[in-house]
Amino acid sequence: MAESVRSGGRSRRRSGEKSLDEREPLDLRPRGPQHAEITALAREAVDETGAEEPREPPIRLGAQTTLGERRRRTLGLAFHVLCAGAAMVGVLSLVVLLGQVLHDGLGQIDRDFLTSFASRIPERAGIKAALVGSLWMLALTAVIAFPLSVGAAIYLEEYAPKSWITTTIQTNIANLAGVPSIVYGILGLALFVRAMGLGRSLLSGALTLSLLILPVIILASQEAIRAVPDSIRQAAYGLGATRWQAVRLQVLPMALPGILTGTILALSRAVGETAPLIMIGALSFVAFTPQGPLDQFTVLPLQIFNWVSRPQEEFRQLAAGAILVLLAMLLAMNGVAIFLRNRYQRRH
């Protein structure tokens, strides 16, 4: 039966599984006392007439509809409507939100808006610093989080011995994925800003956000690596591949689309984060673009936060414009993730 040759991680033996010929043939005939009676009668009849096979009793749908059954159907319908309603709440609120933002913000977006720095005068204000800051943040976070997470996932799936330490690590990664982002902000402030002396820099922010999305990417990558069939590993090892060769040349390429999808989705979460960056003391009014990872910065969500908290209506509209830019960025990233996933599904 299924031989579980595994390079590491868990053994995937499906022990309870019967092979096809061991399994009992499927019996599709209706069961129950009534049926047994009919069959018995039929058998008697057959005994009398000497025919070989008893004929199947006709199945009468709906003939037995009782009160209980009618109630069950009503309940089923009600549940259906309820669920559809719940789904509509999500869709509707998204439509309303988008409509409002589009209405307020679309007029804001022009070349000046994208290429001007923040200003006290609404007509001159733009999102240049925030946009560049967000792109910096995105790139730095990706560069830090991607190798760390993929390395951790490869270790856990392909190398780690099956021990209580591994199990503990695994459980904690799952738990970390549920920790509120502000907590990561506190950690970032204490560790990167103060202890490591990186200040309120892009690097501090990127490190903090990397910690935040690390567990998410690790879990997604593990999932993708686990989805690579064992037979591929066996084939590679059988041809004399070392563990690293098998992982690098066969397992990783097959898992890569899944890993990238997870990474992009996690990064899009990081791009939208505000709380941890406020915590580490990122600025919200910046009139310069960062030149390097150790410079101070602002990002789109912070700029938006700054603008909406001002009393003047003009700034609200500026915020709506910035929200649109941020949304476009996030949707584009999700689009890439979906594209990768579809391509991957079509290939396998």
Added chain:
Amino acid sequence: MATVHEIDTGGHAPALEARNLSVFYGEKQAVKDVSLVIPAHQVVALIGPSGCGKSTLLRCFNRMNDLVIGARIEGEVLFHGQNLYDSDVDPVEVRRRIGMVFQKPNPFPKSVYENAAFGPRIQGFKGDLDDLVEESLRAAALWDEVSDRLSESAYTLSGGQQQRLCIARTLAVKPEIVLMDEPASALDPIATQKIEDLIWELKERYTIVIVTHNMQQAARISDYAAFLYMGELIEYGPTDTIFTNPKEERTESYVTGRFG
């Protein structure tokens, strides 16, 4: 109760020799104190009912059991006088010299060419890779069918072609011994026929150990047959003897299809 099956290898040098080999999965012993000699340039069939330890024994011959969580091996497997389980033996090197073909065709999701080239590539092959790929595909009787679609995905091949590609891929590493675990069980009769013909030809250059459930197949293609039952090697000898004149009653009832 070490039963050493001294067999007449008909003058063939031993390619591989198992001595008092036992395999445990946790508490369960799947192979019990098996000793046998695999003669060079012969086809040896491992037969026996499902779960009797054929695959487990086969995997011992190139240390694939190292990769099975919880498997423990006792005893020796001698290859050119060297015990494969000595601490200074590199399992990767073992697998390069003793190749394996699996039950289900498992080509890599890459082109036909890349599949055949994988083994040589990872070993840092320096010669003409195109030549080696062609030679391997020819040796696996696949060249004529795929020579014009080398760059197509291996998944576009039929099951039988995929399995021959897997054999070609193994041959490209130039092993001395090829282990095959029910290589034709997922294939239709015509594809099976091709694999059997192929095994017959490969015997010239390789030693082959094959696990099979199909008694006719074992009788057709093997020179020697080993009958395993519940982890024990019950009988081992020339295939003719095993099928027509076995010493053990259990062997006889299995090969005549009375159980298993």
